[in-house]
Amino acid sequence: MQDLEIAKKRLCEKGLTLSIVKKGKIVFEAATHGISGVLSAIEKFEYRLNGASVADKVVGKAIALLSVYAKIKSVYASTLSREAKRELEENAVYIEWESLVANILNVNGKETCPLEKLTAQILDPNKAYVKLKAFQAPFRKCQ
Numbered sequence: 001m002q003d004l005e006i007a008k009k010r011l012c013e014k015g016l017t018l019s020i021v022k023k024g025k026i027v028f029e030a031a032t033h034g035i036s037g038v039l040s041a042i043e044k045f046e047y048r049l050n051g052a053s054v055a056d057k058v059v060g061k062a063i064a065l066l067s068v069y070a071k072i073k074s075v076y077a078s079t080l081s082r083e084a085k086r087e088l089e090e091n092a093v094y095i096e097w098e099s100l101v102a103n104i105l106n107v108n109g110k111e112t113c114p115l116e117k118l119t120a121q122i123l124d125p126n127k128a129y130v131k132l133k134a135f136q137a138p139f140r141k142c143q
Helices: 002-013 036-049 063-070 081-089 114-119 123-142
Strands: 019-021 027-028 053-059 073-082 094-101
Touching: 002 019, 002 027, 002 053, 002 073, 002 094, 019 036, 027 036, 036 053, 036 063, 036 123, 053 063, 063 073, 063 081, 063 114, 063 123, 073 081, 081 094, 114 123
Parallel strands: 053 073, 073 094
Antiparallel strands: 019 027, 019 053
């Protein structure tokens, strides 16, 4: 789990929201919110993420499905949802977390995150990737 330890350390020390490490090398880092960082990493590195370790501030089902899609081997989350935990465990992804929560909430903290709603009924990581990428597309044009 050396890669996961490096990713966790980078996440905390650099104030990041995402750090991806593979074979002791930093593959990708971001300080963005939501799924944009993970989607960017998948688009840029595709199959090369296979076997990497991810540290992310918030991991809900959407990020869990994307991690399974990218064949990530281990995930650390500051905050992990129960659905994400189930998804990662079912796909034999090693997980560590600080806080386990029932749901990931939206920015106002009053409703379930839209990405969690979007992936609630999705079981296939490939379908999740297509749906999440399409959902994110309008926001990426603004960046």
